[in-house]
Amino acid sequence: MLVGEYRHTIDDKGRLILPAKFRNECADGLVITKGFEKSLFVYSKTYWLRVAEKIQSMQMLSKDVRQLSRFFFGGACETSLDRNGRLILPPQLRSHAEIKKEVVFLGVYNRLEIWSKEKWEAYEAEAESSIEEIAEKLRDIGI
Helix, strand or coil, X not given: CEEEEEEEEECCCCEEECCHHHHHHHCCCEEEXXXXXXXXXXXXXXXXXXXXXXXXXXXXXXXXXXHHHHHHHHCCEEECXXXXXXXXXXXXXXXHHCCCCEEEEEEEECCEEEEEHHHHHHXXXXXXXXXXXXXXXXXXXXX
């Protein structure tokens, strides 16, 4: 299970240290792709295959499904950690997430999210102001 928030910096070569807590989950390799709200989604290769199968099982005649497929698969990059526990974020993914130097890793149960520090702090401030309303709307899911 991937949970927690960790802050790191990206170096000039696009390398980023994966927090040690997450490394075992990602030992078989990683897939990084564009996420929502200008974030990046990071999946273990094993879990990525499940996500890919789920998307591929959707009706490809639907324009929305084709668009979602292009977004996730076209923006994806397979990678692995180097001996220092670093991964490389390709320029197109850094650009999508507007990552310059400081990043925030979030463990979101079955995936990691990578945010630019600025985008995360803005999103978090906005979300905190409405989280009670959201929880009320979702109360029927049994949390």
